Amino acid sequence: MAAHSFLVLQPHPPDFPYVHALGLLGVELFFVLSGFLIGGIVLDLGEKLRDPAAVLHFWRRRWLRTIPNYLLFLGIWWFILHRLGASLPQPWRFLTFTQNLFSAPLGAYLESWSLCVEEWFYLLFPLGIMAGLRSRLPPRRALLCTTLVLLTVPALLRLWHVAAHQPRWDMDVRMVVIYRLDSIAWGILAALLRVEFPGLWQRARWPALAVGVSGLLYLAHYYLFTPLHPDWFGRTWMFAAISASGMCLLPRLDTWQTASTRFPFRSVRALARWSYSLYLVNLPTAFLLQKVVALPEAASTPGRSATALVAYFTLCLSLSALVYRCWERPWMDRR
Numbered sequence: 001m002a003a004h005s006f007l008v009l010q011p012h013p014p015d016f017p018y019v020h021a022l023g024l025l026g027v028e029l030f031f032v033l034s035g036f037l038i039g040g041i042v043l044d045l046g047e048k049l050r051d052p053a054a055v056l057h058f059w060r061r062r063w064l065r066t067i068p069n070y071l072l073f074l075g076i077w078w079f080i081l082h083r084l085g086a087s088l089p090q091p092w093r094f095l096t097f098t099q100n101l102f103s104a105p106l107g108a109y110l111e112s113w114s115l116c117v118e119e120w121f122y123l124l125f126p127l128g129i130m131a132g133l134r135s136r137l138p139p140r141r142a143l144l145c146t147t148l149v150l151l152t153v154p155a156l157l158r159l160w161h162v163a164a165h166q167p168r169w170d171m172d173v174r175m176v177v178i179y180r181l182d183s184i185a186w187g188i189l190a191a192l193l194r195v196e197f198p199g200l201w202q203r204a205r206w207p208a209l210a211v212g213v214s215g216l217l218y219l220a221h222y223y224l225f226t227p228l229h230p231d232w233f234g235r236t237w238m239f240a241a242i243s244a245s246g247m248c249l250l251p252r253l254d255t256w257q258t259a260s261t262r263f264p265f266r267s268v269r270a271l272a273r274w275s276y277s278l279y280l281v282n283l284p285t286a287f288l289l290q291k292v293v294a295l296p297e298a299a300s301t302p303g304r305s306a307t308a309l310v311a312y313f314t315l316c317l318s319l320s321a322l323v324y325r326c327w328e329r330p331w332m333d334r335r
Helices: 004-009 017-050 052-083 091-095 110-134 139-165 170-174 182-196 198-203 205-225 237-253 265-291 302-333
Strands: none
Touching: 004 017, 004 265, 004 302, 017 052, 017 110, 017 139, 017 182, 017 205, 017 237, 052 091, 052 110, 052 265, 052 302, 110 139, 110 182, 110 265, 139 170, 139 182, 139 237, 182 198, 182 237, 198 205, 205 237, 265 302
């Protein structure tokens, strides 16, 4: 949300380069955390994933968590573009999560690229475990083998893609599903390490935290001050390095307890509940403030820039809370 806030300050946004790195790190850390949580769920299911009915149940719970919001904002983007005299390109690809499966995402509903990575991982991961279990592998070994495949194959595909086609780092690598599935697999690996080596997991929490924070700071600096389009590391191993650094945070964060219900912890928990809606709300909100309300012209002075930012953050938080209460939460309850 902070990274996208500069859209409402065009054409003269202030120069705070490290804020732009938040957009990159926010999505990448989300992938790792998502894999960690899903890995815990899959470990609990264990042998049950041998049964296709259990896999379908896993999918159904994931779909009821993610797809309702996705479809809601797909409709919102369709309406916005229609009112502006444009159209949603190839709607069937958005409905099948193929808008960025093998190539750069289409030019609308751009924030959905990361949701496509998630959905395809949710689809493939339990299928790999079910295949392993039916090959008579123990549950944790089936989980490990599937995780290692999803860690290595996308990374190797990135290496080939960069060597063969010299792609842009962002649209042609970062946002393409088949080159990014490993980002979630790092979180799965962390969940497996937590269960297999609980003593090491506890002892490593502070050293791993230091490594993770140091790695993320260095990679944020690298991202901001290296021309990534022609850079080999930036288009290949930088993504894995961010994911590995994010994984190093998890042993320490895993020791946190449920926060108090008093302020300000209550606000933090509310923001956490709204976070999925907020992720989808903030870009169309910035777009509408920029295009419809015409804030680019109004944001040319410091006072009006501050007003634009206050409007942006207020609308984002209010709308995400509304979407969560009236749309997202009712669908979650159906699970």
